[in-house]
Amino acid sequence: MAQTSTVLGMVIASTPAGEFDRRVVLLTREKGRISAFAKGARRVNSPLLAATDSFAFGSFELFEGRNSYTIRQADIQNFFGEFRSDLEGAWYGMYFLELADYFTRENNDEREMLKLVYQTLRALSCPAVKNQLIRYIYEWKTMVINGEYPDVFQCSCCGEKLTTAYFQGETYQLLCPKCVSHKRAYIYLGQSALYALQYIASSSIEKLYTFSVTEEVFLQLKTMITFCKKKTVDRELKTEEFLRCL
Numbered sequence: 001m002a003q004t005s006t007v008l009g010m011v012i013a014s015t016p017a018g019e020f021d022r023r024v025v026l027l028t029r030e031k032g033r034i035s036a037f038a039k040g041a042r043r044v045n046s047p048l049l050a051a052t053d054s055f056a057f058g059s060f061e062l063f064e065g066r067n068s069y070t071i072r073q074a075d076i077q078n079f080f081g082e083f084r085s086d087l088e089g090a091w092y093g094m095y096f097l098e099l100a101d102y103f104t105r106e107n108n109d110e111r112e113m114l115k116l117v118y119q120t121l122r123a124l125s126c127p128a129v130k131n132q133l134i135r136y137i138y139e140w141k142t143m144v145i146n147g148e149y150p151d152v153f154q155c156s157c158c159g160e161k162l163t164t165a166y167f168q169g170e171t172y173q174l175l176c177p178k179c180v181s182h183k184r185a186y187i188y189l190g191q192s193a194l195y196a197l198q199y200i201a202s203s204s205i206e207k208l209y210t211f212s213v214t215e216e217v218f219l220q221l222k223t224m225i226t227f228c229k230k231k232t233v234d235r236e237l238k239t240e241e242f243l244r245c246l
Contacts, residue, residue, distance in 0.1 A: 003064045010057040012097040022052045027114050033104040036069035055080040082125050088246050089124045092131050095239040096120050103146050112145045115205050123209035136225045137200055137208055144201045148232040152197045165189045193220035
């Protein structure tokens with residue numbers, strides 16, 4: 001017998017289906033990432049027209065069919081409408097949604113990823129932190145949540161607590177200055193850059209976007225996080241091409 005359920009989530013992708021319908025991907029608290037259809041959502045007078053746009057966050061009532069979900073109604077708490085007038089913010093936001101789509105799975109516990117996406121989009125709406133820094137904080141925390149990051153707290157060789165470090169890409173390990181061999185290629189992480197990586201890894205999501213860094217530290221973070229993301233994500237995301245043009 002078909003059932004209905006209500007989930008809290010965000011539309012992370014939305015595409016046309018048929019003449020007037022939409023197929024959306026929802027990142028939800030209760031069911032992880034799921035696909036659902038919204039019948040008639042592309043009609044001008046449909047109550048689901050705005051509710052099935054990307055970035056829409058709120059409660060969705062779902063009809064659970066044998067092979068798919070159908071959205072019956074939605075109560076949207078935040079549309080993130082500011083992205084309609086902020087092209088750069090919109091493209092960063094779309095990139096964050098696409099990265100979330102890549103990492104999340106159906107029936108997984110994706111509560112932390114949903115919270116991360118929501119807080120990151122809110123940070124984009126605030127000028128206190130630069131969009132580029134928000135990007136690398138988001139990428140690093142995403143890898144942390146999914147267990148795809150190297151240990152940034154202690155040397156992989158001697159176990160000593162790290163204050164500065166050298167990241168060896170081939171082994172995906174961080175070494176202290178005493179254990180490093182300069183015959184190999186490393187990414188150097190100074191004290192401030194290493195602390196930033198540790199802070200992002202260990203802090204609650206609500207406290208992530210509360211700091212800024214110098215240009216030198218930013219470049220170290222960018223180099224390190226970009227390398228790790230390329231090793232973790234096996235393809236280039238479509239929205240990355242647009243970010244390069246910003």
